[in-house]
Amino acid sequence: MKNIYLVGFMATGKTAVAKILAGRLNLKLVDMDAEIEAREKMPISEIFRLKGEPYFRDLEKGFIKRLARGEGQAVACGGGVFVDPENIGTMKKSGVVICLTSKPETILRRTAADASRPLLNVADPQKKIEELLEKRRPFYAQAHHTIDCDALSVEESAQAVLNILQHERL
């Protein structure tokens, strides 16, 4: 079975939905952030602080290249993975790419009390979310499928992904 890549902005549910998908479809669950943290032996926020964002993006790029050689993986990508043209090409060739979306206010609410996303640890996170969404829109639009999850629960979002996959050759 092909890889399933969940992409999209922070806090749209990629990690939560990938867990459900992996169980339902008997795929190997890969949460890129969790695996990068384990490999680097520090949280993402510390990787950004001590080594810088470009170092983190290089780790993500290497990770995607390795994942693309495998199959049968339900991959929860970090929100910045599908923003790089090389990653986009590699992912679209090696699996089905599904973008989850939500409104900026929902993203803000979900991330407000969570300091684990360094890009949103700024004075005005709402402005940052809006700016980043705008900048990333043309990249996210290149996913094979997009699901608006704003009014959906995690379970309903997973079901929406399963519905799409029913029509895919996997």
Ligand SMILES: Nc1ncnc2c1ncn2[C@@H]1O[C@H](COP(=O)(O)OP(=O)(O)O)[C@@H](O)[C@H]1O
């Ligand atoms: N559709 C949803 N409805 C309600 N809460 C959600 C939904 N999707 C995600 N969440 C919650 O928002 C937070 C961030 O979700 P997560 O799966 O980590 O997103 P991502 O991996 O896209 O950053 C978690 O607490 C999660 O339970």
Ligand SMILES: O=C(O)C1=C[C@@H](OP(=O)(O)O)[C@@H](O)[C@H](O)C1
């Ligand atoms: O959008 C981004 O650039 C990032 C998203 C995060 O993952 P989630 O999308 O799972 O929050 C994490 O990879 C890092 O904080 C950077």
Ligand SMILES: [Mg+2]
């Ligand atoms: Mg995640």
